[in-house]
Amino acid sequence: MATPSTDAAENQARKSADARPPRILIVDDHEALRRGLKAAISNAGLQVCGEAANGKEAIERTIELKPDLIILDLSMPVMGGFDAAREILKKAPAVKVVVFTMHDSQQVRDETAKIGVHALAVKSEPLANLLDTIQTVLGA
Amino acid sequence: MGALRILIADDHDLMRRGLKSLIEAHAGWEIVAEAHTGAEAAAKAEELKPDIAILDISMPELNGLEAARRIRKISPRTEILILSVHYSDRLIRDILEAGVRGYVVKSDSDRDLVIAIEALANHKPFLTPQATEVMLSGLSGARGASPADPDALKERLTSREREIVQLLSEGKSSKEAASVLGISIKTAETHRANIMRKLGIHSVSELVRYAVRNQIVEA
Numbered sequence: 001m002a003t004p005s006t007d008a009a010e011n012q013a014r015k016s017a018d019a020r021p022p023r024i025l026i027v028d029d030h031e032a033l034r035r036g037l038k039a040a041i042s043n044a045g046l047q048v049c050g051e052a053a054n055g056k057e058a059i060e061r062t063i064e065l066k067p068d069l070i071i072l073d074l075s076m077p078v079m080g081g082f083d084a085a086r087e088i089l090k091k092a093p094a095v096k097v098v099v100f101t102m103h104d105s106q107q108v109r110d111e112t113a114k115i116g117v118h119a120l121a122v123k124s125e126p127l128a129n130l131l132d133t134i135q136t137v138l139g140a
Numbered sequence: 141m142g143a144l145r146i147l148i149a150d151d152h153d154l155m156r157r158g159l160k161s162l163i164e165a166h167a168g169w170e171i172v173a174e175a176h177t178g179a180e181a182a183a184k185a186e187e188l189k190p191d192i193a194i195l196d197i198s199m200p201e202l203n204g205l206e207a208a209r210r211i212r213k214i215s216p217r218t219e220i221l222i223l224s225v226h227y228s229d230r231l232i233r234d235i236l237e238a239g240v241r242g243y244v245v246k247s248d249s250d251r252d253l254v255i256a257i258e259a260l261a262n263h264k265p266f267l268t269p270q271a272t273e274v275m276l277s278g279l280s281g282a283r284g285a286s287p288a289d290p291d292a293l294k295e296r297l298t299s300r301e302r303e304i305v306q307l308l309s310e311g312k313s314s315k316e317a318a319s320v321l322g323i324s325i326k327t328a329e330t331h332r333a334n335i336m337r338k339l340g341i342h343s344v345s346e347l348v349r350y351a352v353r354n355q356i357v358e359a
Contacts, residue, residue, distance in 0.1 A: 030246040036158030
């Protein structure tokens with residue numbers, strides 16, 4: 001039976017969970033780019049909980065770390081972003097996935113929509129676009 | 141001994157940020173300038189004479205290879221490190237011919253990048269580990285077109301013509317290309333006609349395919 005102290009503790013836990021910054025997993029095979037992303041995301045008040053250099057590692061880190069959102073490159077060795085996104089959305093349906101790619105084509109947009117990815121951001125666009133996209137997806 | 145002065149050029153903010161973070165973590169290494177086009181990189185290299193210029197191969201208006209050629213002329217003591225997304229034997233040949241002694245693929249580790257910078261700081265070459273086989277197979281031997289490299293059979297483009305190939309492939313008209321390069325429209329159109337003749341092509345779409353294949357522009 002719920003007691004006032006239990007309710008208060010649960011409310012506190014809920015507030016803490018809501019107050020904690022969202023946890024982001026960065027997936028890209030370019031280490032320098034991951035480094036740049038990590039700095040940018042941390043400056044925006046978000047928390048980078050982990051990194052992965054290919055799709056296979058991305059799936060493993062997702063299961064292990066349970067991030068709120070994944071920033072996912074498409075062209076990677078071992079397993080690419082499309083295949084990784086499909087597996088991740090099956091295994092961890094609550095996680096938000098933002099594809100972050102240099103390939104801006106209708107074909108890529110159609111494929112990401114078909115897979116059910118939450119958003120797509122293009123690497124050649126200003127960084128602010130990516131950060132806005134992340135905030136929009138997290139807020140949705 | 142003074143700081144190692146480094147210029148970084150990449151059109152992607154995040155790549156520049158990542159490179160900057162890596163370089164500034166090293167005592168004695170200093171970023172003296174950033175650029176997001178090859179033209180800007182060449183201008184800043186001329187002004188600042190950095191010890192090392194790190195250039196992304198794919199940048200708008202003037203790609204990294206053309207910027208490297210310019211920098212080699214205007215600041216010969218500047219060592220150059222080219223970064224590319226994809227490894228390419230053809231690119232290795234082109235950069236070595238341009239006098240560039242550093243080449244790293246972006247998927248190489250930060251550690252390889254650091255080793256490359258250290259090597260160039262000592263005026264020693266460093267090529268991505270993926271290049272080893274190319275080197276061993278006698279790159280320094282007879283140069284020339286191989287049957288698998290039909291583009292190399294075509295009459296070689298001049299440096300200016302390569303700049304125009306890039307601008308046209310980026311969607312600029314002859315008039316816009318002329319404006320970027322500070323030449324007359326007539327001169328730009330003459331270059332365009334020479335390019336098409338040398339390459340044996342007849343349309344801008346063929347030109348774009350040539351530019352992508354030869355890493356003049358990014359796919």
